[in-house]
Structures are given as structure tokens and as C-alpha cells.
Amino acid sequence: SQQGEEDPQALSIQEGENATMNCSYKTSINNLQWYRQNSGRGLVHLILIRSNEREKHSGRLRVTLDTSKKSSSLLITASRAADTASYFCATDADPGGGADGLTFGKGTHLIIQP
Amino acid sequence: DTAVSQTPKYLVTQMGNDKSIKCEQNLGHDTMYWYKQDSKKFLKIMFSYNNKELIINETVPNRFSPKSPDKAHLNLHINSLELGDSAVYFCASSHRLAGGRGTDTQYFGPGTRLTVL
Numbered sequence: 700s701q702q703g704e705e706d707p708q709a710l711s712i713q714e715g716e717n718a719t720m721n722c723s724y725k726t727s728i729n730n731l732q733w734y735r736q737n738s739g740r741g742l743v744h745l746i747l748i749r750s751n752e753r754e755k756h757s758g759r760l761r762v763t764l765d766t767s768k769k770s771s772s773l774l775i776t777a778s779r780a781a782d783t784a785s786y787f788c789a790t791d792a793d794p795g796g797g798a799d800g801l802t803f804g805k806g807t808h809l810i811i812q813p
Numbered sequence: 814d815t816a817v818s819q820t821p822k823y824l825v826t827q828m829g830n831d832k833s834i835k836c837e838q839n840l841g842h843d844t845m846y847w848y849k850q851d852s853k854k855f856l857k858i859m860f861s862y863n864n865k866e867l868i869i870n871e872t873v874p875n876r877f878s879p880k881s882p883d884k885a886h887l888n889l890h891i892n893s894l895e896l897g898d899s900a901v902y903f904c905a906s907s908h909r910l911a912g913g914r915g916t917d918t919q920y921f922g923p924g925t926r927l928t929v930l
Contacts, residue, residue: 729916732918732919734921736854740923740924741903741921741922741923741924742856742903742905742921743921744918744919744920744921747917747918785854787856789856789919791916800846800848800858800860800861800905800916800919801846801858801916801919802858803848803855803856803857805853805854805855806854
């Protein structure tokens with residue numbers, strides 16, 4: 700079954716507001732990663748948080764990880780029109796199973812209204 | 814400099830044909846991957862390849878075969894293409910962390926949009 704599930708599936712906010720996306724997963728992990736995908740483009744890595752970390756920051760991004768609840772959140776502060784994209788969480792399972800790559804959620808499509 | 818590159822960017826072909834997609838990474842990574850993204854944007858791992866060790870997702874048909882001439886390349890060959898193979902295929906690479914601690918950040922190529930008619 701699918702590992703990661705993002706919530707919400709779609710989110711539309713005004714420029715300047717904060718955007719929060721959540722991700723839940725099912726198995727033990729080594730790390731959890733967030734990626735952004737602009738329409739018709741490849742995936743861009745945003746941030747990686749290890750299983751022994753609870754919070755990580757990178758610029759306007761803040762990621763939290765709760766391994767007891769098997770969930771993570773991505774907060775984008777002071778959103779900009781350029782943040783419009785799909786955001787995916789991906790887990791690196793521990794131990795690795797299947798093809799030993801990342802297991803992706805279905806993504807949250809974020810639209811920033813100017 | 815492009816870190817992970819794929820060719821071609823678009824591939825349109827008839828059912829039953831055999832095709833290949835090439836992938837190259839210049840990051841010095843030891844592990845490469847192929848993912849498939851379907852029309853609903855769901856990404857699924859197909860293969861990972863590390864130091865001649867190939868790990869295959871059991872759901873991938875054996876019509877798909879990765880071929881690695883060297884550490885920097887992992888090409889994807891597809892035999893007898895079917896309509897359901899239409900998707901965007903992404904190559905990625907990363908370092909594998911020591912001690913069974915999983916994989917590091919993965920770097921993705923721009924994708925190859927395959928359309929089977």
C-alpha cells in the first residue's frame with residue numbers, strides 16, 4: 700500500500716499567507732524528504748529530515764516530523780506566486796523494501812493567488 | 814551544469830515497439846533510480862541500481878530492463894510497449910548512506926514523457 704499521504708490534496712491561498720501541508724506514512728523510516736514539482740518539470744529537493752530529528756528549517760520552509768504519529772508537516776511562510784507547484788513528501792523506509800528507493804505520496808497542489 | 818540529464822524529453826511511439834531512455838548523472842553518486850509518474854501524478858519507484866546491485870520493484874513488468882554501462886549512467890529499455898506504459902519517467906541519483914541508514918537526498922532528472930499510441 701502507498702506509504703505517504705499528503706493532506707490537503709489541493710490548497711489555494713493568497714500571496715503572503717502561510718501554507719501548511721501534512722504527510723502521513725505507515726512504516727519505520729530512515730528519513731523523510733519533501734520535494735517540489737512545477738508543472739511539466741522534474742522534482743526539486745527541498746528538505747530532508749532524519750528520523751531522529753523533530754524540526755528543520757531552510758529559508759522560508761519549516762518541516763516537522765513526529766515519528767510516534769508517523770506524520771510530517773511542511774510550512775511555507777510568506778508565500779509567493781513562484782511557490783505555486785505540487786509538493787510531495789517521500790519516505791526512505793527502514794529497512795528498505797521493494798526497490799529501495801523513495802516512496803512518494805500523492806502530493807499537494809499549492810496555488811498562490813497574487 | 815546539468816546534474817542529472819535524461820534523453821529524450823519526449824518520446825511518442827506505437828504499441829509493440831521497443832524504446833530506450835538514457836540517463837546520466839555527473840554528481841559522483843553511487844546509486845541511481847528510475848521512477849514512473851502516472852497521469853494522476855503518482856510517483857512510483859521502478860528500480861534502484863547500486864554498484865552493480867539491481868533492486869527491482871516486483872510490480873514492474875519484465876518488459877522493462879535497466880542497463881548501466883558505468884556508474885554515471887542508468888538507461889531504461891522497454892520492450893513491446895503497451896498503452897499503459899504512457900507516463901513520465903524520471904531518473905534520479907543519490908549517495909547511499911553507510912551502515913544501512915538509507916539514502917541521502919535524491920536528485921531528479923527533468924523527466925521523459927512517453928506516449929504510446
